Amino acid sequence: DIQMTQAPSSLPASLGDRVTITCRASQDIGNYLRWFQQKPGKSPRLMIYGATNLAAGVPSRFSGSRSGSDYSLTISSLESEDMADYYCLQSKESPFTFGSGTKLEIK
Amino acid sequence: QVQLKESGPGLVQPSQTLSLTCTVSGLSLTSNSVSWIRQPPGKGLEWMGVIWSNGGTDYNSAIKSRLSISRDTSKSQVFLKMNSLQTEDTAMYFCARKGFDYWGQGVMVTVSS
Numbered sequence: 001d002i003q004m005t006q007a008p009s010s011l012p013a014s015l016g017d018r019v020t021i022t023c024r025a026s027q028d029i030g031n032y033l034r035w036f037q038q039k040p041g042k043s044p045r046l047m048i049y050g051a052t053n054l055a056a057g058v059p060s061r062f063s064g065s066r067s068g069s070d071y072s073l074t075i076s077s078l079e080s081e082d083m084a085d086y087y088c089l090q091s092k093e094s095p096f097t098f099g100s101g102t103k104l105e106i107k
Numbered sequence: 108q109v110q111l112k113e114s115g116p117g118l119v120q121p122s123q124t125l126s127l128t129c130t131v132s133g134l135s136l137t138s139n140s141v142s143w144i145r146q147p148p149g150k151g152l153e154w155m156g157v158i159w160s161n162g163g164t165d166y167n168s169a170i171k172s173r174l175s176i177s178r179d180t181s182k183s184q185v186f187l188k189m190n191s192l193q194t195e196d197t198a199m200y201f202c203a204r205k206g207f208d209y210w211g212q213g214v215m216v217t218v219s220s
Binding site: 001034036038043044046049055056087089091094095096097098099100101 | 142144151152153154156157165166167168201203206207208210211212213
């Protein structure tokens with residue numbers, strides 16, 4: 001099975017900060033990488049698909065990138081509504097696998 | 108518009124079988140896969156399995172022996188059955204369509220006697 005190693009697990013940050021969350025794939029997954037945002041008591045929301053494509057309705061301060069087997073989600077200027085948990089998901093091959101999650105919180 | 112909604116019992120006894128239904132609208136099961144995902148309280152997301160548009164299935168290796176996913180296309184429903192439930196299976200259970208752009212609201216399942 002493909003393992004997705006996500007870091008950091010917790011990320012204290014201030015409003016206006018630029019923040020980056022990373023997932024590393026244990027095998028080649030091409031661009032079959034999605035990022036989700038989840039707020040307490042809510043279903044996950046798709047933010048990025050195909051590693052770099054912004055999902056519908058997602059603010060342009062969010063972006064996704066890839067460098068080899070490392071995939072990153074970046075928020076260019078943190079807003080209060082961005083405080084949430086974030087997860088990556090590889091869908092290159094079954095079984096699909098999520099990263100362990102990153103809790104983004106106010107410093 | 109696309110909607111998914113999970114339903115099922117909120118409480119299941121240990122060693123029993125969990126049966127959940129994901130009812131979809133605004134999409135066809137013959138052209139959309141549907142995945143099941145769960146999340147224990149305070150923990151991360153775990154992909155459980157998928158039923159593909161052609162009716163084939165794939166499962167998470169860790170729970171494959173206990174899990175079965177099926178569907179009734181005429182009723183626009185996808186079913187999850189998992190046997191031998193333990194307290195560790197207490198979680199919110201979600202279904203999501205191909206692309207993971209639409210999710211259900213989730214159903215909380217507690218395994219307890």
